[in-house]
Amino acid sequence: MSGREAETGALARFVVRMASGMVPGSSRREWRAEWHGELCHVCRTRSCDPVRFAMGAFPDALWIRADGLSFRQLIPRGSAVRCLAALLLLAAVGLLLCVALPGPRRAFSAVRDGAPANLVVISSDGYAGTQSPSISLAHYREWRANGSHLFRQVAFCRPEVRRMRLAHHPPAEIAVAVASENLLRVLGFSGAESRSGEGRLFLSRSVWRTQFHADPRVIGQAATVDGSRVTIAGLLPEGGWHLPGQVQAVLTGDGFGSLPSTANGYVFARLRSAAFPKGSSAWPSFFAEGNNTLLEYECIPFNSIFEQPIGIFLFALLAACIALPATTALRLGDYPEDRGRVTPRAGLRRWSFLLAKLALVVAVAGLWSFALAYASAAAGSSAALYIQMGTAFPGLLCAFRWALHDQRKRCPECLRLLSNPARVGQPSCNFLAWCGTEWMCQSGHGLLHIPELPTCWFSTQRWLCLDASWASLFPSGGS
Amino acid sequence: MPAQLSHTAAMVLEAIQAGYIYGFTLMEVTGLPSGTVYPAMRRLERDGLIVSKWEQQSIADAAQRPPRKYYRLTKNGRSTLDAARKRYPLLERMIPRSQEMEQV
Numbered sequence: 001m002s003g004r005e006a007e008t009g010a011l012a013r014f015v016v017r018m019a020s021g022m023v024p025g026s027s028r029r030e031w032r033a034e035w036h037g038e039l040c041h042v043c044r045t046r047s048c049d050p051v052r053f054a055m056g057a058f059p060d061a062l063w064i065r066a067d068g069l070s071f072r073q074l075i076p077r078g079s080a081v082r083c084l085a086a087l088l089l090l091a092a093v094g095l096l097l098c099v100a101l102p103g104p105r106r107a108f109s110a111v112r113d114g115a116p117a118n119l120v121v122i123s124s125d126g127y128a129g130t131q132s133p134s135i136s137l138a139h140y141r142e143w144r145a146n147g148s149h150l151f152r153q154v155a156f157c158r159p160e161v162r163r164m165r166l167a168h169h170p171p172a173e174i175a176v177a178v179a180s181e182n183l184l185r186v187l188g189f190s191g192a193e194s195r196s197g198e199g200r201l202f203l204s205r206s207v208w209r210t211q212f213h214a215d216p217r218v219i220g221q222a223a224t225v226d227g228s229r230v231t232i233a234g235l236l237p238e239g240g241w242h243l244p245g246q247v248q249a250v251l252t253g254d255g256f257g258s259l260p261s262t263a264n265g266y267v268f269a270r271l272r273s274a275a276f277p278k279g280s281s282a283w284p285s286f287f288a289e290g291n292n293t294l295l296e297y298e299c300i301p302f303n304s305i306f307e308q309p310i311g312i313f314l315f316a317l318l319a320a321c322i323a324l325p326a327t328t329a330l331r332l333g334d335y336p337e338d339r340g341r342v343t344p345r346a347g348l349r350r351w352s353f354l355l356a357k358l359a360l361v362v363a364v365a366g367l368w369s370f371a372l373a374y375a376s377a378a379a380g381s382s383a384a385l386y387i388q389m390g391t392a393f394p395g396l397l398c399a400f401r402w403a404l405h406d407q408r409k410r411c412p413e414c415l416r417l418l419s420n421p422a423r424v425g426q427p428s429c430n431f432l433a434w435c436g437t438e439w440m441c442q443s444g445h446g447l448l449h450i451p452e453l454p455t456c457w458f459s460t461q462r463w464l465c466l467d468a469s470w471a472s473l474f475p476s477g478g479s
Numbered sequence: 480m481p482a483q484l485s486h487t488a489a490m491v492l493e494a495i496q497a498g499y500i501y502g503f504t505l506m507e508v509t510g511l512p513s514g515t516v517y518p519a520m521r522r523l524e525r526d527g528l529i530v531s532k533w534e535q536q537s538i539a540d541a542a543q544r545p546p547r548k549y550y551r552l553t554k555n556g557r558s559t560l561d562a563a564r565k566r567y568p569l570l571e572r573m574i575p576r577s578q579e580m581e582q583v
Contacts, residue, residue, distance in 0.1 A: 033545065033546075033548075034502070034547075034548045036545055037534075037539075037544070037545040037546055037547040037548065038501065038502050038503045038547060040544045040545055041501070041503055041544065041547065042503055044544065047503075047507065048506075048507075052512075052513075053503070053506075053513050054513075055513070055514065056512055056513025056514035056515075056516070056517060057513070057517075058514065059514035059515070059517075059518055060513075060514065060517035060518050060521065063517075063518035063521055063522075064521060067521065067525065
């Protein structure tokens, strides 16, 4: 047997062993022996892939587990599995929203795809300069003429709302980026080169779908934009990062030539790496003359603009972790592991459940806040970041509080939610006694005592294990 | 009255009747994946249409492998299969006969 076959066989045996965890203990040994016998035969005859064969052990084990049981019996109400399944479902819906809604999808793909590393937006006002046009056309022209030692290429665009008319289609007002001829080349859109002089319009796919019903014949047709004749030259690539200002089309050629030199817009550039050595975490910057003074201009990488959601979410996560102890107690209660029946294995399962729950609530809060933020504001905009922060932080804080609260209300042995609360004691008779609420595990594993008035002898909730003599009182046996 | 079988269960029953008595050989002859064949066999066994038995240890030792579990039709299983053949007339033609039964 070759090394690879031995590895495959070992992996297949591991898969069967994993699946055997789902089989009830009474029939597990025989079930495993049957699968082991068949697996050995498969490995010997090499008539099919052993791992593929072994994967069938999961449905088989699940069938044995579920045989004769309804869904409610298989996953009882209040069980840990049901809790994790509900969280997983919420996370899946959040992911679906991020993928299905157009705004979150664009922002999601921008985060995923990234932009060329040396592509920057030049701003005189830090990050705020990427939100509104701030560089004059005169500066752009000067940098284009004299900035070749800093930039490989520089492009300019100014977003404007213009009225577009096309034969057989109703006129529409769209946000057009009036741009220099090299804008699309600087942004890295191949095959969208513009020829000088001719007015050429590149439509975004969303406008093409909504205004022109995805009609392929509009490409190449002549149209008018604010009375000037242009040719619809093509479509802008879908997905990935995009221009600031929710631009719906890019106009190059004659339209750009008619802009006054005082018109403000965005300047995009491809940096020369030699001019801005790496090593510093700050954005690269340079000084240039503006308004008779020497101004500092920062080169903000496109990547950092569209990776902001990750940074914002991590910040919200950190803030929620810091704020959590101020809003709720972090102690989970006293669980005597050396006495009673709370085994170390059950303790490990309990902590694993808490960690899984925390990981899932982080995912749920992250995906939902992202979907809400980018469904209501454009990718790269400050508004989206504020909305994301405003939803992620309270969401995470509430989710963490809930996770801890839920953990405290579960049996440490079977992880089911406790039930049958009963009041115990009186506040007026509290000396060396306690008053509060007693919760019960439906399987008879124990009782949880939560003090109403914490005292030095009863400061936090306490778990009381019930021994086997109580088992007859509980229908599920208490084992 | 014999129980009505799904086509998959009927195929598995027919294959066992034809002499394919181990889980993997059932997979091979029916073309069904292991995740379908084994649960189907469990269901048939629960309904009393087939019974399982472990291979003799001496046979497994001689072949230098762990013993395998094999399956046989019960009387109830045979009558159910007859009913299934009327419902699925091509069933018998889909599964060729095997001589494996004689070796057990």
